Amino acid sequence: MILIKGLKKVFKEFTLEIDELKIGQGDYVVLLGNSGSGKTVLLEIMAGLVRSDSGSIFMDGQDLNLLPIQKRPFGLVFQDQALFPHMTVAENISYAFKNRSFKAKELRSKTEDLAARMELIDLLDRTPASLSGGEKQRVALARTLAKEPACLLLDEPLSALDNKLRKEIRAVLRWLNRMGHTVLHVTHDFEEAISLATHIGVMEKGRIVQFGPAEQILREPRSFFVANFTGIRNYFKVKLVKDDLEGEVTAWTEDKVPIHLSTNKSVGHGFVIIPCESIILAKEEVNTSARNQFKGLILDISPGRYGIEVHIQADLPLVAQITKGALKRMGLKVGQVVWASFKATSVQFIRK
Protein backbone atom coordinates (compact mmCIF):
# COMPACT_ATOMS: atom_id res chain seq x y z
CA MET A 1 0.00 0.00 0.00
CA ILE A 2 1.16 3.54 -0.74
CA LEU A 3 0.64 6.12 1.98
CA ILE A 4 1.33 9.82 1.54
CA LYS A 5 1.34 11.69 4.82
CA GLY A 6 1.73 15.37 5.66
CA LEU A 7 3.22 16.21 2.26
CA LYS A 8 3.89 19.91 1.72
CA LYS A 9 5.53 21.87 -1.06
CA VAL A 10 5.38 25.66 -1.13
CA PHE A 11 5.57 27.46 -4.47
CA LYS A 12 5.28 31.15 -5.22
CA GLU A 13 1.81 30.70 -6.72
CA PHE A 14 0.36 28.00 -4.50
CA THR A 15 1.05 25.39 -1.84
CA LEU A 16 0.59 21.68 -2.31
CA GLU A 17 -0.58 20.15 0.94
CA ILE A 18 -1.64 16.51 1.14
CA ASP A 19 -2.65 15.52 4.67
CA GLU A 20 -3.13 11.88 3.80
CA LEU A 21 -3.62 9.80 0.67
CA LYS A 22 -3.84 6.01 0.72
CA ILE A 23 -3.58 3.94 -2.44
CA GLY A 24 -4.25 0.24 -1.98
CA GLN A 25 -2.70 -2.55 -4.03
CA GLY A 26 -4.68 -2.85 -7.30
CA ASP A 27 -6.58 0.41 -6.81
CA TYR A 28 -7.21 2.79 -9.69
CA VAL A 29 -7.12 6.21 -8.08
CA VAL A 30 -7.95 9.29 -10.13
CA LEU A 31 -7.06 12.75 -8.84
CA LEU A 32 -9.43 15.20 -10.44
CA GLY A 33 -8.69 18.91 -10.50
CA ASN A 34 -8.32 22.03 -12.59
CA SER A 35 -4.97 22.89 -14.09
CA GLY A 36 -2.79 24.48 -11.42
CA SER A 37 -4.40 22.46 -8.63
CA GLY A 38 -1.12 20.63 -7.95
CA LYS A 39 -1.87 17.24 -9.53
CA THR A 40 1.24 17.03 -11.70
CA VAL A 41 3.50 18.31 -8.91
CA LEU A 42 2.22 15.55 -6.64
CA LEU A 43 3.18 12.94 -9.26
CA GLU A 44 6.59 14.55 -9.73
CA ILE A 45 7.19 14.52 -5.97
CA MET A 46 6.23 10.85 -5.83
CA ALA A 47 8.56 10.05 -8.73
CA GLY A 48 11.36 11.99 -7.03
CA LEU A 49 11.67 14.70 -9.69
CA VAL A 50 10.62 17.41 -7.24
CA ARG A 51 11.62 17.48 -3.59
CA SER A 52 8.88 18.15 -1.05
CA ASP A 53 9.42 20.60 1.82
CA SER A 54 8.05 18.15 4.35
CA GLY A 55 6.04 14.95 4.67
CA SER A 56 6.61 11.36 3.69
CA ILE A 57 5.69 8.82 1.05
CA PHE A 58 5.56 5.26 2.32
CA MET A 59 5.39 2.07 0.31
CA ASP A 60 4.49 -0.97 2.36
CA GLY A 61 5.88 0.83 5.40
CA GLN A 62 9.17 1.91 3.79
CA ASP A 63 9.82 5.67 3.63
CA LEU A 64 10.65 6.49 0.00
CA ASN A 65 11.75 10.07 0.60
CA LEU A 66 15.42 9.18 0.84
CA LEU A 67 15.42 7.06 -2.30
CA PRO A 68 16.89 8.62 -5.47
CA ILE A 69 14.65 8.91 -8.55
CA GLN A 70 16.13 5.78 -10.11
CA LYS A 71 15.26 3.60 -7.12
CA ARG A 72 11.66 4.73 -6.60
CA PRO A 73 9.10 2.03 -7.32
CA PHE A 74 6.95 4.31 -9.50
CA GLY A 75 6.59 4.61 -13.25
CA LEU A 76 5.63 8.06 -14.46
CA VAL A 77 3.92 8.48 -17.83
CA PHE A 78 4.27 12.10 -18.90
CA GLN A 79 1.39 14.12 -20.33
CA ASP A 80 3.12 14.36 -23.73
CA GLN A 81 4.60 10.84 -23.43
CA ALA A 82 8.22 12.15 -23.57
CA LEU A 83 9.30 9.35 -25.91
CA PHE A 84 12.96 9.45 -26.90
CA PRO A 85 12.84 10.77 -30.47
CA HIS A 86 16.24 9.40 -31.49
CA MET A 87 15.37 5.83 -30.54
CA THR A 88 13.11 3.25 -32.14
CA VAL A 89 10.02 1.90 -30.38
CA ALA A 90 12.05 -1.19 -29.37
CA GLU A 91 14.83 0.98 -27.94
CA ASN A 92 12.32 3.12 -26.07
CA ILE A 93 10.67 0.06 -24.53
CA SER A 94 13.97 -1.62 -23.64
CA TYR A 95 15.44 1.54 -22.08
CA ALA A 96 14.34 0.54 -18.58
CA PHE A 97 15.42 -3.07 -19.13
CA LYS A 98 18.91 -1.87 -20.03
CA ASN A 99 19.16 -0.17 -16.66
CA ARG A 100 18.98 -3.62 -15.11
CA SER A 101 21.79 -5.28 -17.10
CA PHE A 102 19.90 -8.07 -18.87
CA LYS A 103 21.75 -10.15 -21.45
CA ALA A 104 21.11 -9.20 -25.09
CA LYS A 105 18.93 -12.26 -25.82
CA GLU A 106 16.86 -11.84 -22.67
CA LEU A 107 16.54 -8.12 -23.38
CA ARG A 108 15.17 -8.79 -26.88
CA SER A 109 12.73 -11.40 -25.60
CA LYS A 110 11.46 -9.22 -22.75
CA THR A 111 11.02 -6.26 -25.10
CA GLU A 112 9.09 -8.36 -27.63
CA ASP A 113 6.95 -9.87 -24.90
CA LEU A 114 5.98 -6.46 -23.56
CA ALA A 115 5.44 -5.11 -27.09
CA ALA A 116 3.14 -8.05 -27.85
CA ARG A 117 1.12 -7.43 -24.70
CA MET A 118 0.69 -3.77 -25.66
CA GLU A 119 -0.01 -4.62 -29.33
CA LEU A 120 3.14 -2.89 -30.54
CA ILE A 121 4.97 -5.83 -32.07
CA ASP A 122 4.67 -4.50 -35.65
CA LEU A 123 5.95 -1.08 -34.66
CA LEU A 124 9.22 -2.07 -32.99
CA ASP A 125 11.46 -0.62 -35.71
CA ARG A 126 9.51 2.60 -36.11
CA THR A 127 10.54 5.93 -34.58
CA PRO A 128 8.18 7.94 -32.34
CA ALA A 129 7.72 10.63 -34.99
CA SER A 130 5.99 8.14 -37.28
CA LEU A 131 3.45 6.95 -34.68
CA SER A 132 -0.15 8.05 -34.09
CA GLY A 133 -1.16 9.58 -30.74
CA GLY A 134 -2.63 6.28 -29.50
CA GLU A 135 0.45 4.32 -30.55
CA LYS A 136 2.71 6.83 -28.80
CA GLN A 137 0.67 6.44 -25.61
CA ARG A 138 0.94 2.65 -25.83
CA VAL A 139 4.72 2.93 -26.26
CA ALA A 140 4.93 5.30 -23.28
CA LEU A 141 2.95 2.83 -21.16
CA ALA A 142 5.03 -0.14 -22.35
CA ARG A 143 8.27 1.72 -21.67
CA THR A 144 7.08 2.50 -18.14
CA LEU A 145 5.85 -1.05 -17.53
CA ALA A 146 9.34 -2.32 -18.42
CA LYS A 147 10.50 -0.82 -15.14
CA GLU A 148 7.94 -3.10 -13.40
CA PRO A 149 6.74 -0.26 -11.14
CA ALA A 150 4.67 -0.89 -8.05
CA CYS A 151 2.41 1.96 -9.11
CA LEU A 152 1.84 3.66 -12.45
CA LEU A 153 1.66 7.45 -12.24
CA LEU A 154 -0.28 8.80 -15.22
CA ASP A 155 -0.24 12.51 -15.95
CA GLU A 156 -3.31 13.38 -18.07
CA PRO A 157 -2.67 10.39 -20.34
CA LEU A 158 -5.68 11.01 -22.56
CA SER A 159 -5.58 14.77 -22.91
CA ALA A 160 -3.76 14.86 -26.24
CA LEU A 161 -5.94 12.20 -27.88
CA ASP A 162 -9.10 12.42 -29.96
CA ASN A 163 -12.30 10.65 -28.86
CA LYS A 164 -11.63 7.38 -30.68
CA LEU A 165 -8.11 7.05 -29.33
CA ARG A 166 -9.29 7.99 -25.84
CA LYS A 167 -11.64 5.01 -25.85
CA GLU A 168 -8.81 2.78 -27.06
CA ILE A 169 -6.37 3.93 -24.36
CA ARG A 170 -9.05 3.82 -21.66
CA ALA A 171 -9.56 0.15 -22.53
CA VAL A 172 -5.79 -0.40 -22.23
CA LEU A 173 -5.72 1.33 -18.83
CA ARG A 174 -8.67 -0.73 -17.56
CA TRP A 175 -6.94 -3.89 -18.75
CA LEU A 176 -3.70 -2.92 -16.99
CA ASN A 177 -5.65 -2.35 -13.78
CA ARG A 178 -7.40 -5.70 -14.17
CA MET A 179 -3.96 -7.29 -14.56
CA GLY A 180 -3.21 -6.03 -11.06
CA HIS A 181 -1.36 -2.80 -11.76
CA THR A 182 -1.96 -0.08 -9.19
CA VAL A 183 -2.62 3.25 -10.91
CA LEU A 184 -2.61 6.87 -9.80
CA HIS A 185 -4.01 8.93 -12.65
CA VAL A 186 -4.44 12.70 -12.68
CA THR A 187 -6.84 14.52 -14.95
CA HIS A 188 -9.15 17.49 -15.22
CA ASP A 189 -11.73 15.41 -17.10
CA PHE A 190 -14.59 14.20 -14.94
CA GLU A 191 -15.84 11.64 -17.47
CA GLU A 192 -12.36 10.16 -17.71
CA ALA A 193 -12.31 9.86 -13.92
CA ILE A 194 -15.65 8.09 -13.54
CA SER A 195 -14.95 5.75 -16.45
CA LEU A 196 -11.74 4.44 -14.89
CA ALA A 197 -11.51 5.10 -11.16
CA THR A 198 -12.18 2.84 -8.24
CA HIS A 199 -11.46 5.87 -6.05
CA ILE A 200 -11.57 9.57 -6.87
CA GLY A 201 -9.79 12.41 -5.10
CA VAL A 202 -10.88 15.93 -5.97
CA MET A 203 -8.07 18.49 -5.81
CA GLU A 204 -8.54 22.20 -5.27
CA LYS A 205 -5.75 24.71 -4.73
CA GLY A 206 -3.16 22.12 -3.78
CA ARG A 207 -5.38 20.11 -1.44
CA ILE A 208 -7.45 16.96 -1.78
CA VAL A 209 -10.86 18.31 -0.74
CA GLN A 210 -12.68 14.99 -1.02
CA PHE A 211 -11.55 11.42 -1.48
CA GLY A 212 -13.53 8.21 -1.69
CA PRO A 213 -15.05 5.56 -3.92
CA ALA A 214 -16.13 7.02 -7.27
CA GLU A 215 -19.86 6.42 -6.61
CA GLN A 216 -19.66 8.15 -3.24
CA ILE A 217 -18.07 11.28 -4.73
CA LEU A 218 -20.88 11.43 -7.26
CA ARG A 219 -23.60 10.74 -4.74
CA GLU A 220 -22.35 12.96 -1.95
CA PRO A 221 -20.19 15.86 -3.13
CA ARG A 222 -19.04 17.63 0.01
CA SER A 223 -18.43 21.08 -1.42
CA PHE A 224 -19.56 23.41 -4.20
CA PHE A 225 -16.20 22.87 -5.89
CA VAL A 226 -16.65 19.10 -5.99
CA ALA A 227 -20.24 19.44 -7.14
CA ASN A 228 -19.26 21.85 -9.91
CA PHE A 229 -16.32 19.76 -10.92
CA THR A 230 -18.33 16.58 -11.08
CA GLY A 231 -20.86 18.30 -13.29
CA ILE A 232 -23.57 18.49 -10.62
CA ARG A 233 -25.74 21.62 -10.92
CA ASN A 234 -28.36 23.06 -8.58
CA TYR A 235 -26.33 22.40 -5.47
CA PHE A 236 -27.25 24.53 -2.41
CA LYS A 237 -26.09 24.79 1.16
CA VAL A 238 -29.17 24.48 3.38
CA LYS A 239 -30.48 24.21 6.90
CA LEU A 240 -33.30 21.75 7.57
CA VAL A 241 -36.18 23.13 9.60
CA LYS A 242 -39.16 21.12 10.78
CA ASP A 243 -42.56 22.81 10.81
CA ASP A 244 -43.99 21.99 14.25
CA LEU A 245 -47.59 22.30 13.09
CA GLU A 246 -47.52 20.25 9.90
CA GLY A 247 -44.49 18.16 10.80
CA GLU A 248 -43.10 18.89 7.33
CA VAL A 249 -39.36 19.39 6.85
CA THR A 250 -38.16 22.25 4.66
CA ALA A 251 -34.62 23.05 3.54
CA TRP A 252 -33.81 26.77 3.78
CA THR A 253 -30.99 28.11 1.64
CA GLU A 254 -28.55 30.74 2.91
CA ASP A 255 -30.67 33.33 1.02
CA LYS A 256 -33.75 32.18 2.98
CA VAL A 257 -35.37 30.44 0.04
CA PRO A 258 -37.42 27.39 1.07
CA ILE A 259 -37.00 24.09 -0.79
CA HIS A 260 -39.50 21.35 -0.07
CA LEU A 261 -38.03 17.91 0.14
CA SER A 262 -38.76 14.44 1.29
CA THR A 263 -36.36 13.27 3.98
CA ASN A 264 -36.45 11.35 7.21
CA LYS A 265 -33.97 13.78 8.72
CA SER A 266 -35.58 16.54 10.71
CA VAL A 267 -32.99 19.19 11.53
CA GLY A 268 -29.38 20.02 10.73
CA HIS A 269 -27.14 21.52 8.11
CA GLY A 270 -26.24 20.05 4.76
CA PHE A 271 -26.59 20.40 1.02
CA VAL A 272 -29.37 19.71 -1.44
CA ILE A 273 -29.01 18.64 -5.05
CA ILE A 274 -31.81 19.21 -7.52
CA PRO A 275 -31.09 17.06 -10.59
CA CYS A 276 -31.24 19.19 -13.76
CA GLU A 277 -33.39 16.61 -15.51
CA SER A 278 -36.01 16.77 -12.72
CA ILE A 279 -36.82 20.43 -13.35
CA ILE A 280 -39.88 21.02 -15.50
CA LEU A 281 -40.22 24.31 -17.35
CA ALA A 282 -43.50 26.00 -18.22
CA LYS A 283 -44.36 29.35 -19.75
CA GLU A 284 -46.99 30.02 -17.09
CA GLU A 285 -47.78 28.87 -13.58
CA VAL A 286 -49.24 25.36 -13.59
CA ASN A 287 -51.04 23.43 -10.93
CA THR A 288 -49.18 20.13 -10.47
CA SER A 289 -48.11 17.90 -7.62
CA ALA A 290 -44.65 19.51 -7.66
CA ARG A 291 -44.13 21.24 -4.31
CA ASN A 292 -41.42 23.54 -5.56
CA GLN A 293 -42.25 26.23 -8.10
CA PHE A 294 -40.11 29.26 -8.99
CA LYS A 295 -40.74 32.07 -11.41
CA GLY A 296 -37.61 33.29 -13.11
CA LEU A 297 -35.85 34.76 -16.13
CA ILE A 298 -33.90 32.73 -18.68
CA LEU A 299 -30.28 33.94 -18.48
CA ASP A 300 -28.69 31.55 -20.94
CA ILE A 301 -29.43 28.56 -23.15
CA SER A 302 -26.46 26.34 -23.97
CA PRO A 303 -25.74 22.83 -25.19
CA GLY A 304 -24.95 20.57 -22.23
CA ARG A 305 -23.51 17.10 -21.83
CA TYR A 306 -26.85 15.31 -22.29
CA GLY A 307 -29.13 17.94 -23.83
CA ILE A 308 -29.84 21.63 -23.66
CA GLU A 309 -29.12 23.48 -20.42
CA VAL A 310 -31.43 26.38 -19.57
CA HIS A 311 -30.02 28.71 -16.91
CA ILE A 312 -32.74 30.47 -14.93
CA GLN A 313 -32.40 33.31 -12.47
CA ALA A 314 -35.23 32.83 -9.95
CA ASP A 315 -35.12 33.09 -6.17
CA LEU A 316 -32.62 30.29 -6.68
CA PRO A 317 -30.23 30.11 -9.63
CA LEU A 318 -31.39 26.93 -11.38
CA VAL A 319 -30.22 24.92 -14.37
CA ALA A 320 -32.83 22.79 -16.15
CA GLN A 321 -32.00 20.16 -18.70
CA ILE A 322 -34.39 19.73 -21.62
CA THR A 323 -34.25 18.19 -25.07
CA LYS A 324 -33.68 20.11 -28.29
CA GLY A 325 -37.24 19.19 -29.32
CA ALA A 326 -38.71 20.65 -26.13
CA LEU A 327 -36.71 23.85 -26.59
CA LYS A 328 -37.98 24.23 -30.16
CA ARG A 329 -41.58 23.34 -29.26
CA MET A 330 -41.72 25.81 -26.37
CA GLY A 331 -39.82 28.50 -28.29
CA LEU A 332 -37.77 29.42 -25.23
CA LYS A 333 -35.46 32.43 -25.56
CA VAL A 334 -32.96 34.24 -23.36
CA GLY A 335 -34.76 36.97 -21.36
CA GLN A 336 -38.08 35.12 -21.32
CA VAL A 337 -40.00 34.54 -18.06
CA VAL A 338 -40.60 30.86 -17.18
CA TRP A 339 -41.81 28.75 -14.30
CA ALA A 340 -39.47 26.05 -13.05
CA SER A 341 -40.93 23.29 -10.91
CA PHE A 342 -39.65 20.12 -9.30
CA LYS A 343 -41.01 17.53 -6.93
CA ALA A 344 -39.97 17.38 -3.28
CA THR A 345 -39.11 13.71 -3.81
CA SER A 346 -36.55 14.61 -6.50
CA VAL A 347 -34.53 16.75 -4.08
CA GLN A 348 -31.53 14.93 -2.63
CA PHE A 349 -30.25 15.95 0.82
CA ILE A 350 -26.64 15.39 1.90
CA ARG A 351 -25.84 15.87 5.56
CA LYS A 352 -22.75 17.95 6.23
Add this chain to the structure above:
Amino acid sequence: MQKSIFGFILSILGGLVLLFLLAPLVKIFLSVTPDDYFITIKDPEVTRSIGLTLWVSLASTLAFSLGAIPLAYLMARKSFPGKRLIQSIIDLPIVIPHSAAGIALLGFLSRDTTLGKLASSVGLDFIGHPLGIGVAMAYVSLPFLINAARNGFQMVPVRLEKAAKVLGASPVRVFFTISLPLAGRSVISGLVMMFARGLSEFGAIVIIAYYPMVTPIMIWERFGTFGLKYAQPVAAVFIAVCLVFFVLIRMLAKEKLDDIN
Protein backbone atom coordinates in the same frame (compact mmCIF):
# COMPACT_ATOMS: atom_id res chain seq x y z
CA MET B 1 5.22 45.06 -57.25
CA GLN B 2 6.56 46.64 -54.05
CA LYS B 3 7.31 43.19 -52.75
CA SER B 4 9.34 42.26 -55.83
CA ILE B 5 11.37 45.49 -55.65
CA PHE B 6 12.13 44.80 -52.00
CA GLY B 7 13.19 41.26 -52.87
CA PHE B 8 15.40 42.61 -55.65
CA ILE B 9 17.12 45.07 -53.26
CA LEU B 10 17.70 42.28 -50.73
CA SER B 11 19.20 40.07 -53.44
CA ILE B 12 21.53 42.80 -54.64
CA LEU B 13 22.77 43.65 -51.13
CA GLY B 14 23.19 39.98 -50.19
CA GLY B 15 24.87 39.26 -53.52
CA LEU B 16 27.41 42.02 -52.94
CA VAL B 17 28.37 40.53 -49.59
CA LEU B 18 28.70 37.07 -51.14
CA LEU B 19 30.86 38.54 -53.89
CA PHE B 20 33.02 40.21 -51.24
CA LEU B 21 33.50 36.83 -49.52
CA LEU B 22 34.21 34.89 -52.68
CA ALA B 23 36.21 37.32 -54.84
CA PRO B 24 39.52 37.21 -52.90
CA LEU B 25 39.40 33.41 -52.79
CA VAL B 26 38.69 33.11 -56.51
CA LYS B 27 41.41 35.66 -57.23
CA ILE B 28 44.02 33.80 -55.17
CA PHE B 29 43.23 30.48 -56.87
CA LEU B 30 43.45 32.10 -60.30
CA SER B 31 46.69 33.97 -59.48
CA VAL B 32 48.65 30.78 -58.93
CA THR B 33 49.91 28.95 -62.02
CA PRO B 34 49.61 25.15 -62.28
CA ASP B 35 53.40 24.91 -62.07
CA ASP B 36 53.45 26.86 -58.82
CA TYR B 37 50.71 24.61 -57.41
CA PHE B 38 52.78 21.57 -58.35
CA ILE B 39 55.97 22.94 -56.81
CA THR B 40 54.17 23.96 -53.62
CA ILE B 41 52.50 20.57 -53.15
CA LYS B 42 55.88 18.88 -53.65
CA ASP B 43 57.61 21.20 -51.17
CA PRO B 44 58.21 19.09 -48.00
CA GLU B 45 58.33 22.22 -45.84
CA VAL B 46 54.78 23.12 -46.94
CA THR B 47 53.33 19.62 -46.64
CA ARG B 48 54.91 19.17 -43.20
CA SER B 49 53.48 22.49 -42.07
CA ILE B 50 49.96 21.72 -43.37
CA GLY B 51 50.09 18.27 -41.77
CA LEU B 52 51.22 19.77 -38.45
CA THR B 53 48.47 22.40 -38.57
CA LEU B 54 45.78 19.79 -39.29
CA TRP B 55 46.75 17.23 -36.67
CA VAL B 56 47.48 19.73 -33.91
CA SER B 57 44.14 21.46 -34.46
CA LEU B 58 42.33 18.11 -34.51
CA ALA B 59 44.13 16.81 -31.41
CA SER B 60 43.60 20.09 -29.57
CA THR B 61 39.87 20.07 -30.45
CA LEU B 62 39.39 16.50 -29.27
CA ALA B 63 41.47 16.91 -26.10
CA PHE B 64 39.79 20.12 -24.97
CA SER B 65 36.32 18.85 -25.88
CA LEU B 66 36.61 16.45 -22.93
CA GLY B 67 36.23 19.44 -20.63
CA ALA B 68 34.39 21.83 -22.95
CA ILE B 69 31.36 19.58 -23.53
CA PRO B 70 30.73 18.95 -19.81
CA LEU B 71 31.14 22.70 -19.19
CA ALA B 72 28.60 23.43 -21.95
CA TYR B 73 26.18 20.96 -20.33
CA LEU B 74 26.57 22.62 -16.93
CA MET B 75 26.02 26.04 -18.49
CA ALA B 76 22.86 24.78 -20.20
CA ARG B 77 21.34 22.89 -17.30
CA LYS B 78 22.45 24.32 -13.97
CA SER B 79 21.78 27.60 -12.25
CA PHE B 80 24.51 28.81 -9.95
CA PRO B 81 25.92 32.08 -8.65
CA GLY B 82 28.38 33.69 -11.06
CA LYS B 83 26.98 31.92 -14.13
CA ARG B 84 26.95 35.16 -16.14
CA LEU B 85 30.54 35.85 -15.16
CA ILE B 86 31.56 32.38 -16.33
CA GLN B 87 29.75 32.95 -19.65
CA SER B 88 31.71 36.20 -20.07
CA ILE B 89 34.96 34.36 -19.36
CA ILE B 90 34.05 31.75 -22.00
CA ASP B 91 33.42 34.51 -24.57
CA LEU B 92 36.58 36.44 -23.65
CA PRO B 93 38.88 34.88 -26.31
CA ILE B 94 36.47 36.07 -29.02
CA VAL B 95 36.81 39.73 -28.04
CA ILE B 96 40.48 40.07 -27.08
CA PRO B 97 43.15 40.46 -29.80
CA HIS B 98 44.71 37.08 -30.43
CA SER B 99 48.25 38.44 -30.19
CA ALA B 100 47.31 39.68 -26.69
CA ALA B 101 45.94 36.21 -25.94
CA GLY B 102 49.31 34.81 -27.07
CA ILE B 103 51.19 37.17 -24.75
CA ALA B 104 48.90 36.20 -21.87
CA LEU B 105 49.45 32.51 -22.58
CA LEU B 106 53.20 33.00 -22.82
CA GLY B 107 53.21 34.62 -19.36
CA PHE B 108 51.30 31.61 -18.07
CA LEU B 109 53.10 28.77 -19.86
CA SER B 110 56.72 29.95 -20.33
CA ARG B 111 59.52 27.95 -18.78
CA ASP B 112 59.78 30.41 -15.86
CA THR B 113 56.21 29.88 -14.67
CA THR B 114 55.02 27.20 -12.24
CA LEU B 115 53.02 25.43 -14.93
CA GLY B 116 55.96 25.65 -17.36
CA LYS B 117 58.36 24.23 -14.76
CA LEU B 118 55.90 21.48 -13.87
CA ALA B 119 55.55 20.53 -17.56
CA SER B 120 59.35 20.62 -18.03
CA SER B 121 59.80 18.25 -15.08
CA VAL B 122 57.82 15.59 -16.95
CA GLY B 123 59.59 16.31 -20.24
CA LEU B 124 56.92 18.52 -21.77
CA ASP B 125 57.48 21.96 -23.19
CA PHE B 126 54.87 24.39 -24.36
CA ILE B 127 57.10 26.97 -25.99
CA GLY B 128 58.19 26.19 -29.54
CA HIS B 129 56.38 22.87 -29.34
CA PRO B 130 53.20 21.42 -30.91
CA LEU B 131 51.81 21.25 -27.36
CA GLY B 132 52.04 25.04 -27.11
CA ILE B 133 50.48 25.41 -30.58
CA GLY B 134 47.59 23.19 -29.50
CA VAL B 135 47.07 25.22 -26.33
CA ALA B 136 47.09 28.50 -28.29
CA MET B 137 44.65 27.10 -30.88
CA ALA B 138 42.33 25.85 -28.13
CA TYR B 139 42.45 29.13 -26.21
CA VAL B 140 41.09 31.16 -29.11
CA SER B 141 38.68 28.54 -30.50
CA LEU B 142 37.07 27.00 -27.39
CA PRO B 143 34.20 29.53 -27.26
CA PHE B 144 32.92 28.20 -30.61
CA LEU B 145 32.57 24.67 -29.24
CA ILE B 146 31.28 25.61 -25.79
CA ASN B 147 28.63 28.01 -27.06
CA ALA B 148 27.41 25.70 -29.84
CA ALA B 149 27.22 22.72 -27.48
CA ARG B 150 25.50 24.81 -24.78
CA ASN B 151 22.83 25.89 -27.28
CA GLY B 152 22.40 22.26 -28.31
CA PHE B 153 21.94 21.05 -24.71
CA GLN B 154 19.50 23.88 -24.03
CA MET B 155 17.34 22.62 -26.87
CA VAL B 156 17.07 19.11 -25.41
CA PRO B 157 13.74 18.97 -23.54
CA VAL B 158 14.38 18.55 -19.80
CA ARG B 159 11.40 16.22 -19.55
CA LEU B 160 13.21 13.64 -21.72
CA GLU B 161 16.06 13.59 -19.22
CA LYS B 162 13.51 13.35 -16.38
CA ALA B 163 11.76 10.47 -18.16
CA ALA B 164 15.07 8.60 -18.47
CA LYS B 165 15.80 9.09 -14.76
CA VAL B 166 12.33 7.85 -13.78
CA LEU B 167 12.99 4.77 -15.93
CA GLY B 168 15.97 4.06 -13.71
CA ALA B 169 18.88 5.55 -15.70
CA SER B 170 21.85 6.96 -13.79
CA PRO B 171 22.82 10.61 -14.50
CA VAL B 172 25.81 9.34 -16.53
CA ARG B 173 23.55 7.12 -18.67
CA VAL B 174 21.07 9.97 -19.10
CA PHE B 175 23.91 12.18 -20.37
CA PHE B 176 25.30 9.66 -22.84
CA THR B 177 22.02 8.18 -24.09
CA ILE B 178 19.71 11.20 -24.08
CA SER B 179 21.39 14.60 -23.69
CA LEU B 180 24.48 14.08 -25.85
CA PRO B 181 22.81 12.31 -28.80
CA LEU B 182 19.98 14.86 -28.90
CA ALA B 183 22.42 17.77 -28.76
CA GLY B 184 24.68 15.93 -31.22
CA ARG B 185 24.12 18.20 -34.22
CA SER B 186 25.14 21.28 -32.26
CA VAL B 187 28.04 19.55 -30.52
CA ILE B 188 29.47 18.27 -33.82
CA SER B 189 28.93 21.64 -35.42
CA GLY B 190 30.84 23.20 -32.49
CA LEU B 191 33.68 20.67 -32.88
CA VAL B 192 33.95 21.47 -36.61
CA MET B 193 33.97 25.20 -35.89
CA MET B 194 36.63 24.79 -33.19
CA PHE B 195 38.78 22.67 -35.50
CA ALA B 196 38.43 25.15 -38.36
CA ARG B 197 39.16 28.11 -36.11
CA GLY B 198 42.27 26.32 -34.80
CA LEU B 199 43.55 25.80 -38.35
CA SER B 200 43.39 29.49 -39.13
CA GLU B 201 44.93 30.77 -35.90
CA PHE B 202 47.97 33.02 -36.29
CA GLY B 203 48.15 35.74 -33.63
CA ALA B 204 48.38 33.62 -30.51
CA ILE B 205 50.55 30.87 -32.07
CA VAL B 206 53.17 33.27 -33.42
CA ILE B 207 53.91 34.36 -29.83
CA ILE B 208 53.96 30.87 -28.29
CA ALA B 209 55.57 28.80 -31.05
CA TYR B 210 57.03 30.40 -34.19
CA TYR B 211 58.60 27.01 -34.82
CA PRO B 212 57.54 24.32 -35.67
CA MET B 213 55.84 26.46 -38.26
CA VAL B 214 52.07 26.12 -38.73
CA THR B 215 50.81 27.14 -42.18
CA PRO B 216 49.34 30.56 -41.28
CA ILE B 217 52.78 31.55 -39.93
CA MET B 218 54.51 30.10 -43.00
CA ILE B 219 52.26 32.21 -45.28
CA TRP B 220 53.09 35.30 -43.25
CA GLU B 221 56.80 34.51 -43.26
CA ARG B 222 56.91 33.96 -47.04
CA PHE B 223 54.97 37.15 -47.60
CA GLY B 224 57.34 39.12 -45.33
CA THR B 225 60.50 37.60 -46.76
CA PHE B 226 59.74 37.03 -50.45
CA GLY B 227 56.56 39.01 -51.18
CA LEU B 228 52.99 38.33 -52.34
CA LYS B 229 53.86 36.12 -55.28
CA TYR B 230 55.65 33.59 -53.07
CA ALA B 231 53.02 33.62 -50.35
CA GLN B 232 50.08 33.08 -52.74
CA PRO B 233 50.72 29.40 -53.69
CA VAL B 234 51.01 28.29 -50.04
CA ALA B 235 47.91 30.30 -49.14
CA ALA B 236 45.94 28.83 -52.07
CA VAL B 237 46.93 25.25 -51.24
CA PHE B 238 46.14 25.75 -47.53
CA ILE B 239 42.76 27.32 -48.29
CA ALA B 240 41.94 24.38 -50.59
CA VAL B 241 42.96 21.84 -47.93
CA CYS B 242 40.90 23.66 -45.27
CA LEU B 243 37.86 23.72 -47.57
CA VAL B 244 38.15 20.03 -48.37
CA PHE B 245 38.50 19.12 -44.69
CA PHE B 246 35.67 21.42 -43.70
CA VAL B 247 33.31 19.91 -46.29
CA LEU B 248 34.41 16.34 -45.46
CA ILE B 249 33.87 16.75 -41.73
CA ARG B 250 30.49 18.38 -42.29
CA MET B 251 29.43 15.50 -44.52
CA LEU B 252 30.61 12.86 -42.06
CA ALA B 253 28.90 14.68 -39.19
CA LYS B 254 25.67 14.89 -41.19
CA GLU B 255 25.73 11.17 -41.98
CA LYS B 256 26.34 10.34 -38.33
CA LEU B 257 23.51 12.61 -37.19
CA ASP B 258 21.15 11.23 -39.82
CA ASP B 259 21.88 7.79 -38.37
CA ILE B 260 21.04 9.04 -34.87
CA ASN B 261 17.89 10.82 -35.93
